[in-house]
Amino acid sequence: MPEPAADAVPAPARPSFGARLQEAMDTRGQLCVGIDPHPGLLAAWGLNDDAAALERFSLTVLEAVGEQAAAVKPQVALFERHGSAGLAALERVLAACSDAGVLSIADAKRGDIGSTMAAYADAWLRDGSALAADALTVSPYLGFESLRPALDLAQASGRGVFVLGLTSNPEGASVQHVGGDHSVAAGIVDAAAAENSRELGRAAAAGASRQLGSTGLVIGATVGTALTELGIHLAAAHTPVLAPGLGAQGATGADLRATFGAAYPNVLATSSRDILKAGPSPAALRGAARQTLAGLAG
Numbered sequence: 458m459p460e461p462a463a464d465a466v467p468a469p470a471r472p473s474f475g476a477r478l479q480e481a482m483d484t485r486g487q488l489c490v491g492i493d494p495h496p497g498l499l500a501a502w503g504l505n506d507d508a509a510a511l512e513r514f515s516l517t518v519l520e521a522v523g524e525q526a527a528a529v530k531p532q533v534a535l536f537e538r539h540g541s542a543g544l545a546a547l548e549r550v551l552a553a554c555s556d557a558g559v560l561s562i563a564d565a566k567r568g569d570i571g572s573t574m575a576a577y578a579d580a581w582l583r584d585g586s587a588l589a590a591d592a593l594t595v596s597p598y599l600g601f602e603s604l605r606p607a608l609d610l611a612q613a614s615g616r617g618v619f620v621l622g623l624t625s626n627p628e629g630a631s632v633q634h635v636g637g638d639h640s641v642a643a644g645i646v647d648a649a650a651a652e653n654s655r656e657l658g659r660a661a662a663a664g665a666s667r668q669l670g671s672t673g674l675v676i677g678a679t680v681g682t683a684l685t686e687l688g689i690h691l692a693a694a695h696t697p698v699l700a701p702g703l704g705a706q707g708a709t710g711a712d713l714r715a716t717f718g719a720a721y722p723n724v725l726a727t728s729s730r731d732i733l734k735a736g737p738s739p740a741a742l743r744g745a746a747r748q749t750l751a752g753l754a755g
């Protein structure tokens with residue numbers, strides 16, 4: 458029997474995250490709706506600030522916009538505020554996403570040394586874990602390779618990661634822009650692109666032609682001309698981009714098209730408060746999502 462190739466990855470139980478995201482964006486558009494149950498939003502919706510209310514809030518969002526959004530992105534810290542009861546609510550929300558056929562991105566921004574990164578990966582990306590999501594946001598600022606356990610488990614399980622590249626907050630530049638023409642962020646972008654080239658190379662060798670890999674980047678919708686200034690080119694890459702900052706942080710669909718140019722088709726724009734503030738009426742939430750999608754289409 459021939460030896461498996463050194464970088465062979467066992468076939469996952471489901472199509473790759475990149476393939477599933479591509480299909481979702483092709484059919485539903487480029488919108489991710491953030492599920493961010495901030496205390497102020499819970500109050501505005503007439504809900505208590507407790508775990509039962511988080512679940513009700515989240516399921517209302519999922520039911521209202523699930524058919525319009527390519528993905529939803531629960532913000533983990535807003536569930537962690539409520540300890541084990543909040544995490545139990547998040548488990549049920551993630552299960553409901555899976556039952557509804559809506560991709561879930563757990564926004565936990567995990568990053569750690571490799572040995573304990575493996576435990577985070579196990580929690581968020583392993584089949585059978587109660588917290589398993591379709592993708593996880595991760596921080597590469599302990600070194601991109603420290604993410605290896607999450608990168609490999611995502612590949613093996615048909616899940617994905619979104620690696621923080623250029624974040625939407627103004628403070629991010631003090632770390633991510635360091636290095637100028639050879640910036641920290643450019644190194645992250647290149648490392649993600651290399652992961653995707655390897656993944657798509659393996660898929661091609663197995664006879665499958667795919668456009669998007671499963672190692673995404675987070676690049677804020679608010680970054681303006683930073684990509685150009687740092688000499689970062691995304692156009693030829695097969696890297697999905699999660700772009701937060703739409704709406705509440707000031708960015709518009711036009712900003713996204715200008716920032717990403719030819720790479721815009723790979724961008725999943727994400728908005729939380731700007732859509733959520735329309736609730737609790739499901740019809741109003743749907744209307745806000747529809748309006749955001751129209752802005753993304755230009």
Ligand SMILES: O=C(O)c1cc(=O)[nH]c(=O)n1[C@@H]1O[C@H](COP(=O)(O)O)[C@@H](O)[C@H]1O
Nearest residue numbers: 491532564594624625701705706728729730
């Ligand atoms: O990883 C993220 O999701 C993220 C990265 C980033 O650079 N900026 C950013 O805003 N986010 C998240 O995206 C969401 C944005 O929320 P709104 O500003 O309400 O649309 C929040 O859950 C943030 O934690």
